[in-house]
Amino acid sequence: MSSITLKHVNKTYISEGKRVEAVRDLSLEIKDGEFVCLLGPSGCGKTSTLRMIAGLEDISGGEIFSGERLVNNLSPQERNVAMAFETYSLYTHLSVRDNILFPLHARKTPKEEMQRRLAAVVEMLDIAEILDRSPRNLSGGQQQRVSLGRAIIREPDVFLLDEPLSHLDISQRIALRARIKRLHAELKRTMVYVTHDQEEAISLADRIAVMQFAELQQVGTREELLDLPANLFVADFIGEPAINLLKWNCVKKDGHLFLRSPSANAEIQVPESWKEHLLENGLEKVTLGIRPHDLHLVREPGDTGLAGSVNVFEFLGETNYAHCSVGSDNVTMVVDTHTTLRRKEEVILFIRPERIHIFDDKTEKCISTFLKRRA
Amino acid sequence: MTTASHRRPLHAGPIVIYALLLIASVVYLTPVLVQLVTGLKSFQEVSLSRMWQLPKSLSFESFAKAWSGAYQGLTGLSVNFMNSVYLTVPATLISAALGSMNGYVLAKWKFRGANILFPMLLFGMFIPYQSILIPLVRVLQDMHLYGTRGGLIFVHIVYGIPITTLIFRNYYAAIPDELIEASKIDGAGILGIYALILFPLSLPGFVVVMIWQFTSIWNDFLFAVIITSKPSLQPITVALNNLAGSFSVEWNVQMAGALIAALPTLLVYIFLSRYFMSGLLAGSVKG
Numbered sequence: 001m002s003s004i005t006l007k008h009v010n011k012t013y014i015s016e017g018k019r020v021e022a023v024r025d026l027s028l029e030i031k032d033g034e035f036v037c038l039l040g041p042s043g044c045g046k047t048s049t050l051r052m053i054a055g056l057e058d059i060s061g062g063e064i065f066s067g068e069r070l071v072n073n074l075s076p077q078e079r080n081v082a083m084a085f086e087t088y089s090l091y092t093h094l095s096v097r098d099n100i101l102f103p104l105h106a107r108k109t110p111k112e113e114m115q116r117r118l119a120a121v122v123e124m125l126d127i128a129e130i131l132d133r134s135p136r137n138l139s140g141g142q143q144q145r146v147s148l149g150r151a152i153i154r155e156p157d158v159f160l161l162d163e164p165l166s167h168l169d170i171s172q173r174i175a176l177r178a179r180i181k182r183l184h185a186e187l188k189r190t191m192v193y194v195t196h197d198q199e200e201a202i203s204l205a206d207r208i209a210v211m212q213f214a215e216l217q218q219v220g221t222r223e224e225l226l227d228l229p230a231n232l233f234v235a236d237f238i239g240e241p242a243i244n245l246l247k248w249n250c251v252k253k254d255g256h257l258f259l260r261s262p263s264a265n266a267e268i269q270v271p272e273s274w275k276e277h278l279l280e281n282g283l284e285k286v287t288l289g290i291r292p293h294d295l296h297l298v299r300e301p302g303d304t305g306l307a308g309s310v311n312v313f314e315f316l317g318e319t320n321y322a323h324c325s326v327g328s329d330n331v332t333m334v335v336d337t338h339t340t341l342r343r344k345e346e347v348i349l350f351i352r353p354e355r356i357h358i359f360d361d362k363t364e365k366c367i368s369t370f371l372k373r374r375a
Numbered sequence: 376m377t378t379a380s381h382r383r384p385l386h387a388g389p390i391v392i393y394a395l396l397l398i399a400s401v402v403y404l405t406p407v408l409v410q411l412v413t414g415l416k417s418f419q420e421v422s423l424s425r426m427w428q429l430p431k432s433l434s435f436e437s438f439a440k441a442w443s444g445a446y447q448g449l450t451g452l453s454v455n456f457m458n459s460v461y462l463t464v465p466a467t468l469i470s471a472a473l474g475s476m477n478g479y480v481l482a483k484w485k486f487r488g489a490n491i492l493f494p495m496l497l498f499g500m501f502i503p504y505q506s507i508l509i510p511l512v513r514v515l516q517d518m519h520l521y522g523t524r525g526g527l528i529f530v531h532i533v534y535g536i537p538i539t540t541l542i543f544r545n546y547y548a549a550i551p552d553e554l555i556e557a558s559k560i561d562g563a564g565i566l567g568i569y570a571l572i573l574f575p576l577s578l579p580g581f582v583v584v585m586i587w588q589f590t591s592i593w594n595d596f597l598f599a600v601i602i603t604s605k606p607s608l609q610p611i612t613v614a615l616n617n618l619a620g621s622f623s624v625e626w627n628v629q630m631a632g633a634l635i636a637a638l639p640t641l642l643v644y645i646f647l648s649r650y651f652m653s654g655l656l657a658g659s660v661k662g
Contacts, residue, residue, distance in 0.1 A: 056556050076559045089557035093575045103561035106571070150561065 002067040002080075002157035002190060004030040004053060010061035011048045011214075022048040024214040026062070035184050035191045036219075037201035040211035041237070046194045047162060049211070053192060054160050055079050066157060079158075082151035086163040088143040090135035090150075097131045100149040121149045124183065141172035148180070152187070159191040165200060177203060198238055210234050226291070228372060232364040235289050235357055241321055243357070244290045244331045250283055259288050259358070264327025266306045268353050274371050278358070286367070289357030292321070295333035295349045303350040306331070310345045324349065414438065414631040421626045437625075441618070441632035452632050454607065455614035459593055459639075462524060462610050466531040467588040471581055473532065474539020479569050481540065482547035483555050493544070499537035504597050512601065527602045527610075531592045539584045546580040547573060582650040590640045611636045 011023035023045040030036045038046035051057040053064060055076035064071050071079050082103070090099050098105075100121060104114045122128050125145045135143055144164055151159055161180070165173045181204055184191050195201055201208045202222045210217045210225065210233075218230040222238075229235035235243050248259045250270075257270040257278060268288070270278060278286075299305065308324040308331060322341050323332050326349070333349055341347065358368045413421060414437050416430040443451035480486070481493050511530065512521060520526030550573070558568045596612040603609045606617070615636050618629055644651075 054556075054560060056559070076556075077562045077564065081560060083557070083560045085553050085557060087551065087553055089551070089553040091554070091558075091572055102558070102563075102571070106558070106562040106567055150557075154561070 003032040003034075003065075004028075004158060004190060004192070005065040006049070006053075006062065007065070008062040009049070009052060009059060009064060011045070011052060011057060012060045021214050023052070026211075026216050028209055028216060028219060030190060030192060032067075033188050033190055035193065035204060035206045037193045037195055037205035037208045038211060039195055039198060039201040039208050039237075040217075041196055044211040045214040046196075046211045050160050050162055050192060050194045053158070054081050054083055080154075080156050081158045081160055082154045082156035083160040083162065084144065084147045084151050084164045086166055088135070088140075088147045090143055090146055092134065092136050095132055095134060096127065096138070096146050099135060099146055100153055103150060103154045117153050117155070121153045124152065124186070125149050125179070139172070140168045141176055144168065144176060145179075148183070152183070157190065159187075159189055161191065161193040163194055163196070166195070166197070180204060198240065202238075208238075210237060212237070228369040229289075229357065229366050230369060231366055232287065232289075232359045235359070235366060239291060239293075241292045241332050241334070244292065244329075245359075246288045246290070246326075246329045246331070247285060247361075248288045249285055250278060252279075259286065259356075261306075261327045261329065263329065264307070266308075266326050268304045268306070268351070268356060270358070271353055273375065274358070274368065277371055278367065281360075281367075283360065283367075285361055287359040287361055289359060289366075290331065290351060291355070291357075292332045292334045294355040295331070295351055297333075297335060297339065297347060297350065299348075299350050300352070302352055302354075304353055305348040305350050307346070307348055310341045310343055310347060313341045313343065315340070322347070410630045410633060413627055414634055416627050418625055418627055437627040437631035438635065440625075441628045441635060444628075452611055452614055452618070452635055455609055455611040456635065458524070458608060459610040459612070459636075462527055462531070462599075463589055463592045463639075466528045466535065466592050467585055469528075470532045470535030470539050470588050471584045473536055474541075474584060475543045475574070475577060475581070476569065477536065477540040478543025478545075478547050479573055481544045482550075483552070483568075483573070484565060493540075496540055497537050499534070500541075504534075508597075508601055515602065521602065522604055522608075524603070524608055527599060530598050530602065531588075531595070534598075535588050535592070539588065542584050542587070543577065543580055546577060546583075550576060579650060582647055586643055586647050586651050589643055593640050 006026055006028045009023060009026045010021070013020045013022055026045075026049060028036075038049055040046045048057060052059050055071065055074060055078075059072050066079060066081075091102060094102065097118070101114055101118060104117065109117075122131065125148060127142070127145055127149060130138060130142055130146075135146060138146065147164070164180070165176055168176065177200060180193075184204075193201075193204060205222070207219055207221055208225055209219045212233050218225060218234045220228070225234060225238045229238065232245070236245065246261070248261055251258045251260045251267070256272075257275040258267040259270060260267040306326050308326040310322050310324050311330070312323040314321040314323070318337055319334050320337065320339065321332055322335055323330060324347060325331070331349060335341070356368065357366055359366050409426060412429060413426070415433055415435070417434050417436065420430060441451065442453050442456075477496070481489055515521035515526045515530070518526070518529075520529055554572060555568055558572050563571060593610075594612060595610075596616070599610045599613045600616075603613070606614070609617075615629075615632050618632050
């Protein structure tokens with residue numbers, strides 16, 4: 001068992017004579033037993049980070065600790081980590097049983113110990129029937145279960161999972177996702193999980209580390225990422241459907257500060273506690289972020305209403321999406337399953353002003369998050 | 376798409392191709408036929424004018440004579456045939472094993488300078504045998520290997536390393552790196568990964584390399600004639616040449632001997648060619 005600490009970690013590759021920064025100044029603490037997802041679009045540096053923790057890539061700068069132990073110069077064999085790969089990486093010339101036993105075999109574990117651990121893994125992963133088969137003839141889900149078995153049998157300090165579900169079809173993906181969640185609960189080991197799929201990250205992780213452009217953008221629980229995004233990228237990347245981002249103006253009126261649509265008679269009063277900061281910074285235009293889940297059709301106390309009309313109504317079953325026009329802006333809202341809206345229907349979208357996000361157009365930082373955290 | 380079916384026009388292409396193939400086969404097989412036919416004739420029957428006639432009666436005498444008969448001061452080819460076996464088998468196995476290990480390191484453990492070392496190794500393939508004969512003999516003399524079977528084996532192993540390394544390197548390059556990474560994480564070291572993962576996966580590669588090496592070592596004449604001067608050590612290619620005596624040539628025995636000499640490589644190819652093709656292609660299929 002072990003925590004993992006990354007301190008100012010860098011990774012640079014030389015590719016065709018050019019220096020490419022894959023990871024820049026990344027610091028992250030993963031607690032013992034914690035489940036952390038590295039989330040980001042492809043090429044953001046998440047896999048490089050995982051591979052540096054595994055010892056498969058050299059660390060160009062900074063330090064990685066496993067517990068108190070500096071592991072920078074340790075080989076993968078010496079780090080006591082186990083890994084599941086995107087493409088399973090099973091040994092096709094060995095049976096499922098021998099694949100799972102391979103790590104013990106490579107470390108010359110006594111026979112009885114091997115059998116004892118195998119039995120435990122087989123039960124945990126429900127793979128008794130396929131033990132004698134070749135990995136070649138298994139479905140993707142089965143192959144990834146075998147690969148997880150090969151990781152678990154090691155009883156490693158840390159599990160590293162590199163997009164383990166990305167090649168599975170949807171039903172297998174959901175089943176295996178639940179299984180991974182259960183394994184984490186049973187094994188209580190540190191897990192680091194790389195994915196580009198926010199749904200996976202949200203359903204699995206204790207904390208999510210969002211990466212983009214080789215940098216760590218924000219680390220936090222799913223609620224933190226949704227409610228207190230650090231910047232425009234995180235706000236836009238996290239959340240389904242995606243946050244509505246509107247370029248609105250800051251307007252002073254009767255001693256209050258309003259965000260006003262440039263194309264419609266719609267405005268939202270900025271909460272009083274934020275006003276001063278915005279005025280001090282002399283911002284005239286900002287990006288207003290509104291989560292589709294924060295909009296509703298029924299007025300609640302303190303709400304502001306935005307008049308709009310429905311463009312497209314998406315009936316999805318459990319929740320439905322209404323894509324509306326507010327002036328020239330397109331605003332998506334989530335409505336419950338009992339509500340059906342017609343195209344062109346006039347609606348008023350209600351929101352509590354405290355729920356809006358305000359982003360600085362230049363720095364792309366989230367001003368409202370900064371102010372909420374300061375408060 | 377319309378459902379109207381139209382008669383496929385008769386293509387001249389395939390007919391021309393088959394005709395050409397047939398002609399080429401005949402051209403290539405004719406000498407083999409003459410060789411076989413002559414080998415089955417008796418000495419009296421062999422003459423230029425009757426070259427194309429089939430033998431009157433089947434006689435395997437020439438084969439027996441070529442194999443074991445004492446003949447113009449030579450022993451039969453049987454000794455030399457076994458010399459070839461003792462030469463080819465170890466040289467093939469050792470050069471394949473070395474090529475496999477070289478290829479493994481070059482493909483999967485990139486080290487500083489690998490990109491210089493590998494082309495230099497390959498350069499060995501492009502050095503003509505003839506150009507290095509004198510230094511070769513001197514080196515073998517200094518190593519006290521000149522004139523021995525060991526010396527000849529050694530030379531074939533060294534000359535085989537470039538091609539075996541190349542084939543194995545390319546074969547291993549097609550095996551996903553993730554497989555190696557998985558086994559590193561699973562706790563296997565550089566030798567463990569080779570023995571437990573790469574080696575079992577490279578049997579098709581071994582078939583390709585071994586057919587290649589077996590054929591070229593078995594058929595080699597130049598190194599053998601330079602290095603082994605003692606008739607009792609000479610492989611079959613050299614002995615076959617000596618069979619053509621200085622006074623008269625017994626064509627039937629000569630032809631029988633040539634067939635005996637060609638038989639092993641022929642058998643190897645007939646029985647292993649399936650694996651040869653699949654081995655060449657195996658690398659392209661992900662493991």
